[in-house]
Every structure is written in structure tokens, then in C-alpha cells.
Amino acid sequence: MAEAPAILSLSAAAVVEDVLRQHGCRLSDRDLASRRAEEAAARRNEAAGWLRRTVGAVAARDLPEEPSEEEFRLGLRNGQILCGALNRVHPGAVPKVVVNTAADSVLQADGAALSAFQYFENVRNFLVAAQEIGLPCFEASDLEQGGKSARVVNCVLALKSYGDWKQCGGTGPWKYGGNLKPTASGKSFGRKNSEPFRRSQSMNEGEVPYEEAGFNADAHLDSSDMSTSRPLKMLVSAVLSDKRPDEVPQLLESMLSKLVEEFENRLNNQNELVKAALKNGTDSTKSFSKSKVLVETTPNTIGRKMDTTDIYCNHKQTKKETSREVALKQHLILQQQSKNVEELKADLITTKAGMEYMQMKYSEDINLLGRHLFSLAHAASGYHKVLEENRKLYNQVQDLKGNIRVYCRVRPFLPGQGSPSTVGSIDEGSITIVTPSKSGKEGRKTFSFNKVFGPSATQDEVFLDTQPLIRSVLDGYNVCIFAYGQTGSGKTYTMSGPKNMTEQTQGVNYRALGDLFKLAEQRRGAFIYDIAVQMIEIYNEQVRDLLVTDGLNKRLEIRNNSQNGLNVPDASLVRVASTMDVMELMNVGQKNRAVGATALNDRSSRSHSCLTVHVQGRDLTSGTILRGCMHLVDLAGSERVDKSEVTGERLKEAQHINKSLSALGDVIASLAQKNAHVPYRNSKLTQLLQDSLGGQAKTLMFVHISPESDAVGETISTLKFAERVSTVELGAARLNKESGEVRELKEQIARLKSALAVKDSGSEQVMNRDSEAFNMKMPSPGFSNKRQGCCEQQ
């Protein structure tokens, strides 16, 4: 598009020259005009000669051999010769020719008007047919006076050329001046009347080329100047040089209107060419190529033709190149997109395969995990069965060791106290007391217990036998631990510890609770435990709550078989989560406890205190609820009334104490002897502990004695009480009797342990959750020793 102005500029000069030629405006070379006239006459004669030869005389008239321009025009005016010649060359081209049989009315002034329509009919039909063939046309008015006969000559000569081409066989496209023969559709590529005739390539040998022939001899100048066309200004100057000043405006006006008309025509032609070329696609491209060949092979072709062809060529070429570029780009984009699509497809396939592999692996893993879980569940189920079995066996062993166990502990001499001691000798299960006789001869009395702890026994050693029973509490069994003995014999020391307590001197209470929480924590994966405590005091056969904080120490009722399983339902029940919690509560209880000074011990308790720990455990696997409780009882002093030198209220207290201790002895003795009737209701103490005495409950009694010789009477009486409730003799007899069962149980334990070891290998993780299970696989020395001790006792 940027080139358009240049093209138009070149065309403008050429068009001016054309117009000057067509309108007879002479250039400065006047000789040129006469030469042109000669050349035009020669061409006219040629046309007339060919018409004469082709058509002959028409209406008894014939064209002169060398007609003047006027004669030529008048001879062809009625169109009969033209139509006849055309029909000869191309039969049927003009189907209907109006024949004027009369004398040439053209020459008659009066008849001219009458025949004009007929002339027009013929001429028009000729022009239509000629245009269809592709001949250069002229205007009907060119046959009138003042018309351009040269254009008629051109048309006739073109018809002649066409006729020659047909005579030669009509092979190949007929063309003249770069124009193709019209297509079947009748569309013409020929120029309109403004297009000067160009010599056909099929021009006969010897014929004078059109350009050289004369009429447009100045076209040579045109063609040679096409690329270096003279400036428009020079042309105009040349035209106007010999004109008078008064003629110039009119001449210029005429020239300009002609120029405008010419430009319009050429633009129209060019538009038609472009449109046709676009519509005909391949054909037009071929046509273009041929046209180009023609141009190349006819270097003398008129410049304007080259102009048009080149413009068309450039335009087409540019368009073609642009199209090619666009097509190339589109092709590249398409290729890239195809490549991307292929890559995406490949990625998709890879991803799909990856997903399928992942799915397969996932499925395999799930199956594997499922199988593993199944085996773990199976192992866990077996493990729980084993645990259950173990629990039963464990407590059976505790039973065999005796549900009632009595231990004797000898307090060391206190600071300021001197020997001799009443304790003659101590071995593991017996103590011998030296008793003075009236005759001065020493007597010795031996008492047997489950174990005897001498003055040097540590708190840890004393607790050792108690420890296994803590596990029984968590397994749902009840346990009672008593501290029995005369005032000042060390009951509180054993149960709680000294005033200034250290970790080593902690008593049974703290150690038992410490173990309880530790075991509960170890079983967290299998059980959930709720632990709560009550602290009760029995003073003068009255039950009081030691955990009250409001100072109202009201009397409480003991109700066995209460709904919530508590024998003293109205007493404070405080939930605890650690040993520390319990210690704080015990301090509260200790402060609330009734303490009275006596001659024997300034800390002497005149009441029984009972710390009860309630344990409720839920088996997470089976949902089973296990309930157990542990009573830690610090009994009041057991000394005889007459020795305590008390009277009045103190005497009353002592009597209640003795009565309740006696009732406790009766109950334990009844249980030990497996009597049908157990007198629980004889005291508040035995009523309170009813659920934890007898049956599968375990009872531990620590009997304390003082070593001082002046307390030997109390010591003997205490030991006699203790021996009465001791089941050692009875237990030993029963153990002997049941030795066969014990052996069988031992074998069962061994079998279970080996079975458990096998399951352990498949369920290591589950087993490791519970350190008890670990203990079962690798029995602790304590447990092992106990079992061995038990067997040894057999």
C-alpha cells in the first residue's frame, strides 16, 4: 500500500500522454503526426483488405481497397460487414444480422434516421460478440462522424488475428496483447475502449508491429519512458507551448476531464482484474504466469501494459508472499501445537501409568496393612486373653501365699532408751520374746508370722511384700493394710513415715499410691483408670470424715451394699491423679484427726484412721469394668487400759479401741478358719472394712512391737493377738494339701509364657505398650523371687 502513490504517479504521466494521443494533441514534433497518419492509413488498408477478402461485397457495395478514414467508417457503419466477418471467423457469433437491402441509406440524408436503429443493432451485437471473444472493442459512436476509426481498425485487425489463430487449429490459448481468450463463462480480461490494441503474438510474419506501424508510434516513447517517464510538467508545457493564452484554460479543462475519466476507467479495470484473479484462484495464477511470460517475451510491449501487469504482479506477489508467510507461520504454530499435544499425550500416558502403579502399590500396601492389622488384632486378642489368664493366675498365687498375711515389725530403741531388749531372736518368719519369770528365770516365747522385720529393717524392705498387692487392686481386688500395735510402737512410722520424711523413709501409704499411679499409667493403652480417695476416722465407734474442710465433723453412717459401691457414701470422695494429690489430702486428714496426749506417746492416736483408695478401671478392648479398693488403716494403740493409766474419757476411748480391735481379731480369725459366720457387725471398723475382708480380698497386717523390757507384757499380748489372726499355720497346711494344684499352675504359667513369647514376635508393638507384658516376657527379680519363695514354702 505504501507503494500506491508511486504507482499512481507513474500512471498519471502515462495517462496524460495517452489522453494527448487519443485527443490529437500534438507534441512538438509535427513530423511525427504525419508519420502517424501514414501508419494509421496502412493499418486501415490492411483491415479493409482483410474485410474485403473475408466478407466480400455487402449490399452491392464494397469497401475501397484503400479507404479514407471516412470511407472506412461509413463502410462499416451499418455493422453488416463487421457481423459478417465475425460470423465467418466464429460462426454463429452474431446469430441475427439485420440486412439493409436498400441502397445505403447512410449516404442518404433523409434515410439516415430510419436506418440508425438497425445499424445500432448490428454494431451492438458485433461488439457484444467481439467482447465475448476478447477482441479490443470500440464505441458505436466511433463509426459516427468524428469517431475514432483507429479503434475500429484495431478491432478488425484483432478479429483477423483471431481468425488466423482459428485457421491454425486453435490449439493453445488465443491471445493478443497479453489478453487471454475469454473463458467459457464469457468473462473478458480485455481492456475496454480505452485500452489500445496491442499486437497479437500470432501476428503474421512481415506484418508491421503495431507500435512500429504508426498510430501510436509515440508509444515507443511511452514504453521506453515508463520507468523514467517525463515529468508531467514537461508534458503539459509541451502541449501548451504553441497555444494562445485564451485557449489554455479551455484546453486544460478538457484535458483534466479526460484524465479523470481515464483514471476512473483504469482503476475500474484494475479492480476487475484483481477481483477476477481472486475468484479464479489457480486459473488466474496461471493466467498471471502466462501474462508474465508474454511480457518477458515481448520486450517492446507498451509500458502501460507493463505497468498494470507489474502492479498486478507485485500486488499478487506481495499478497502471495504474505499469504505464504502467514501460511508458514500457521504451519509452524500448528506443528508446535501438534508437538505440544503429542508431548501432553505422552505425559498423560506416563502420569496415567504412574497413577496406576501408585494405585496398585497403594492397594498392595493397604492389603498388607490389613493383613498386618488382622494379625495384630489377633495377637492383641490373644494378648488380652493371656493378660486375663495371667491376672487370674497372679492372684491365685497371691491367694496361695495367703489372703491374710501378718508381718511383725520391731521398732528400734528410741534415742534415750537403753537395753535390755525383750526380743531374744528374730529369723525370717518368727520372733522369740524373752519374758522374765517370777522366779527370775528367763522364759522365751516364739511367735511365727509371714515375716518378721527387725529394728534395722528399712521402709523399702517392709513395703516389698506389699507391692504385689497393689497390682491386685488394679486387677479389681480389694486390699486391706493394717498397722497394729501398742502406742508408740511405730504404726504411723510404718504407714506414713517419720515427721521429717525423706524419700527413703516414706511409708507404705506413699509407696503403695506411688506404685498404683505408676501401674495405672503403664496400662494406659489397655485400661483407663479413675482413682479417688476417702479418709475416714473411727473414734469412740463414731465414723467421721477426715477430708471435710468446713470444720463440721458430722457423724457418718456405714452402709454396706450402697448404690455407688461405697460403704460410707456420705464421706468426701476426692478424685486424685498423682501421689502428690493424695499426700495433700492425707495432710488435711491428719490435721482433722483427733489426737490426744497420753503418758506413753505424745502423738498417740486414740482413733482408727482409714485412707481408702477407690480404683475403677475400664478395659479398652473388652469394655470390662474392674473395681478395686485399698484400705490403708492406721489403728489406734492396742495397749491395755490398766497400763495406760487413763481414766474418764480416756478410759472410754480405750475401751472402744480395745473392743473394735477385738472385733477385728475375731473377724480375721473367722476368715482364717473359714468359719461360716464372720462377725463383721461387732464394730464400726469391721463394718467399714467388710467388703475388703474375706473372699478374694487380701489382708496385710503389720504388727508392731516395742523392744523395751518394761513393755514386754504388752508385746506378748500384741503378739498373741497377731498370732491368732495369722494364717501361717493354716496356710502352710493348706499349701501342703494343695501342692499338686500349685505344680499344675506352675506348668500352666510356663505354657502361657511360651505362648506369649510366640505372639510377641508378631505383635512387638502392641506388647511394648504395656510394660507389664514386657515384665511377663522378662520376669522381674521380685516377681520371680516371690514365685520361687512361694514354691519354696511348699
Ligand SMILES: Nc1ncnc2c1ncn2[C@@H]1O[C@H](COP(=O)(O)OP(=O)(O)OP(=O)(O)O)[C@@H](O)[C@H]1O
Ligand atoms: N522403725 C523405726 N525406726 C526409727 N524410728 C521409729 C521406727 N518406728 C517408730 N519410730 C519412732 O518411734 C516414735 C513412735 O512412733 P509412732 O508414732 O509411729 O508410733 P505409733 O505406734 O504410731 O504411736 P501412736 O499409737 O501413738 O500413734 C516416733 O518418734 C517414730 O519416729
